[in-house]
Amino acid sequence: xxxxxxxxxxxDITAEVPAGSVVTIVGxxxxxxxxxxxxxNLLSTPDEGEIWVQDKEVRTWDIxxxxxxxGLAFQxxxxxxxxxxxxxxxxxxxHHFSFEEPERLIQYVGLPENILKRDARELSGGQKQRxxxxxxxxxxxxxxxxxEITSALDPIAAREIEELIIRIxxxxxxxxxxxxxxxxxxxxVGDFTWLIVEGQIIEQADTSLFFSCPEKEQTRLFLQREHVxxxxx
Amino acid sequence: MSLFTLSLSLVxxxxxxxxxxxxxxxxxxxxxxxTVRSSIQLLIIGYVLxxxxxxxxxxxxxxxxxxxxxxxxxxxxxKKHQIPGLMWRVxxxxxxxxxxxxxxxxxLNIIPPAPRYVITxxxxxxxxxxxxxxxxxxxxxxxxxxxxxxxxVILSLGGTAGQAMAAILKDVIRASMIPTIESTKTMGLVQLxxxxxxxxxxxxxxxxxxxxxxxIVFSLLAAAALTSIILSRLVYPALFNEYEQLIxxx
Numbered sequence: 001x002x003x004x005x006x007x008x009x010x011x012d013i014t015a016e017v018p019a020g021s022v023v024t025i026v027g028x029x030x031x032x033x034x035x036x037x038x039x040x041n042l043l044s045t046p047d048e049g050e051i052w053v054q055d056k057e058v059r060t061w062d063i064x065x066x067x068x069x070x071g072l073a074f075q076x077x078x079x080x081x082x083x084x085x086x087x088x089x090x091x092x093x094x095h096h097f098s099f100e101e102p103e104r105l106i107q108y109v110g111l112p113e114n115i116l117k118r119d120a121r122e123l124s125g126g127q128k129q130r131x132x133x134x135x136x137x138x139x140x141x142x143x144x145x146x147x148e149i150t151s152a153l154d155p156i157a158a159r160e161i162e163e164l165i166i167r168i169x170x171x172x173x174x175x176x177x178x179x180x181x182x183x184x185x186x187x188x189v190g191d192f193t194w195l196i197v198e199g200q201i202i203e204q205a206d207t208s209l210f211f212s213c214p215e216k217e218q219t220r221l222f223l224q225r226e227h228v229x230x231x232x233x
Numbered sequence: 234m235s236l237f238t239l240s241l242s243l244v245x246x247x248x249x250x251x252x253x254x255x256x257x258x259x260x261x262x263x264x265x266x267x268t269v270r271s272s273i274q275l276l277i278i279g280y281v282l283x284x285x286x287x288x289x290x291x292x293x294x295x296x297x298x299x300x301x302x303x304x305x306x307x308x309x310x311x312k313k314h315q316i317p318g319l320m321w322r323v324x325x326x327x328x329x330x331x332x333x334x335x336x337x338x339x340x341l342n343i344i345p346p347a348p349r350y351v352i353t354x355x356x357x358x359x360x361x362x363x364x365x366x367x368x369x370x371x372x373x374x375x376x377x378x379x380x381x382x383x384x385x386v387i388l389s390l391g392g393t394a395g396q397a398m399a400a401i402l403k404d405v406i407r408a409s410m411i412p413t414i415e416s417t418k419t420m421g422l423v424q425l426x427x428x429x430x431x432x433x434x435x436x437x438x439x440x441x442x443x444x445x446x447x448x449i450v451f452s453l454l455a456a457a458a459l460t461s462i463i464l465s466r467l468v469y470p471a472l473f474n475e476y477e478q479l480i481x482x483x
Contacts, residue, residue, distance in 0.1 A: 043385065063477050064392075064393070074389075080386060094391060136390070
């Protein structure tokens with residue numbers, strides 16, 4: 001529930017995410033996609049219902065452990081005050097462990113080592129998103145929640161970030177919930193795809209089936225409309 | 234000073250009203266209310282203080298201080314800072330500051346434990362803490378609103394509410410203390426403090442008045458630091474729920 005008039009943001013949602021899979025979540029703006037992600041690492045709580053991560057309801061997890069286990073990357077890649085290095089070390093500082101390899105990690109996300117000393121807030125959008133991902137990876141999350149992380153980037157930077165995520169997924173076998181407005185991206189990267197409209201899951205299916213032969217009329221209409229908008233923006 | 238002379242000073246109020254009207258500030262009604270309220274309040278407090286000083290009873294002294302704390306807390310809470318349980322947090326803060334400063338002032342024999350000193354010093358310290366608390370809470374609200382994403386990042390990495398607020402609280406504490414520090418720096422150069430001026434006009438030795446003023450200035454510095462630091466520790470948990478989620482509503 002949200003807002004003064006107690007509007008329902010999500011309702012009647014039942015879905016499972018197989019470990020190690022990539023689920024792409026699509027739907028119109030304001031349909032509740034980001035709210036769904038925030039429920040998964042307890043940045044918000046449902047008024048009714050349960051969210052289970054690895055056989056435990058999220059509210060029974062130790063909150064610190066849950067949020068290290070389920071990492072979240074934001075659309076705008078907000079940077080914490082300080083240098084890129086400060087941002088990379090933030091998780092280690094919060095949890096009092098030593099992180100010895102910031103140079104290796106920054107190169108892993110495709111940035112040069114000398115960027116570590118730069119003010120994080122002065123980076124480009126694509127660089128910020130890489131730093132934000134690296135910052136999240138320091139916690140070694142088994143689950144990654146990606147909230148429209150390429151929507152604010154130019155097409156080249158967006159594609160580079162997408163390829164980075166796919167590489168991370170292949171190497172670390174994380175489970176990924178990926179909210180995206182880019183249907184081609186959802187088709188390229190997803191194992192499963194969900195369509196959320198007005199807080200409800202309209203269809204959930206294998207990504208290839210979702211795009212090639214959707215079951216629901218509402219899905220067909222959504223795909224057609226989005227396709228037309230992509231051709232004639 | 235005769236009442237007639239006092240009433241002549243209303244010229245200044247008239248000037249403020251004229252300026253407000255001329256520049257269409259819409260503050261005429263507030264100026265009139267402020268004038269009437271301050272006149273009535275000060276006249277009443279004059280009689281109350283006369284009674285308390287002559288009674289020389291610690292009960293009345295403590296009661297007066299508690300009333301001042303309650304009035305200050307009410308003034309802070311009515312500003313709609315949107316923080317749950319703000320009243321008790323402010324009262325605890327003001328009580329602590331009052332206790333600490335009076336303990337030092339009387340414990341070190343800087344002022345005697347007489348109502349004439351305790352009440353006047355308390356009034357200045359509580360009043361100053363009230364202003365700083367309002368500054369602190371206004372700034373806190375603005376910083377939380379502007380830095381929501383920063384808070385969300387730290388929480389999403391598994392940080393606690395305290396960790397998410399640490400840098401913000403440090404900035405807010407600094408910002409709320411700066412006016413007191415700056416005004417202390419210019420004291421005697423730009424402004425002659427009210428208490429000192431009052432004492433000198435009342436015929437006291439200026440050197441003695443300065444010494445008392447310095448005690449007040451130093452106490453106010455400590456009160457400023459204590460107000461913002463205690464309030465920061467008491468207030469930030471109210472912005473989060475049991476799941477370390479930011480629940481602050483704008």
